[in-house]
Amino acid sequence: MSQHPAATQLIFRDADALVVYTGTERDSATVAMRIASAMRAQGLEVDLRDVTHASAVKPDGYGLVVVGAPRSGRKIAAWARERRAALERVPSMLFSVWHTAAEDSDAVAQQSIAEFCAETGWTPNRIELIAA
Numbered sequence: 001m002s003q004h005p006a007a008t009q010l011i012f013r014d015a016d017a018l019v020v021y022t023g024t025e026r027d028s029a030t031v032a033m034r035i036a037s038a039m040r041a042q043g044l045e046v047d048l049r050d051v052t053h054a055s056a057v058k059p060d061g062y063g064l065v066v067v068g069a070p071r072s073g074r075k076i077a078a079w080a081r082e083r084r085a086a087l088e089r090v091p092s093m094l095f096s097v098w099h100t101a102a103e104d105s106d107a108v109a110q111q112s113i114a115e116f117c118a119e120t121g122w123t124p125n126r127i128e129l130i131a132a
Contacts, residue, residue, distance in 0.1 A: 021068030060086040
């Protein structure tokens with residue numbers, strides 16, 4: 001979808017990664033598991049967590065953080081907001097799974113992501129919308 005203006009081509013071959021998602025959306029969990037699996041296939045050690053089991057996690061303890069947020073993810077938004085400063089210090093990605101390829105326009109999806117970023121105060125290095 002879009003990339004943070006300051007982001008460069010990011011390659012994470014030797015970093016530990018955190019993938020955190022909300023379990024309220026089955027598709028977000030599935031995508032998070034696939035992302036973690038792909039990272040592991042590249043040799044990364046990946047900490048995969050549902051947000052309900054990530055309260056003690058410190059994002060700045062990882063080389064990369066991937067956050068999966070559905071369009072109405074209150075728990076994941078609260079988690080990101082509380083850790084905004086730490087998230088800003090590490091390379092990060094936000095993904096959102098949408099069932100709305102036919103239902104909503106790209107503008108609606110973009111607006112939802114913008115609202116998530118405004119609510120959390122966090123600007124990830126990369127943002128991906130994933131059609132389900």
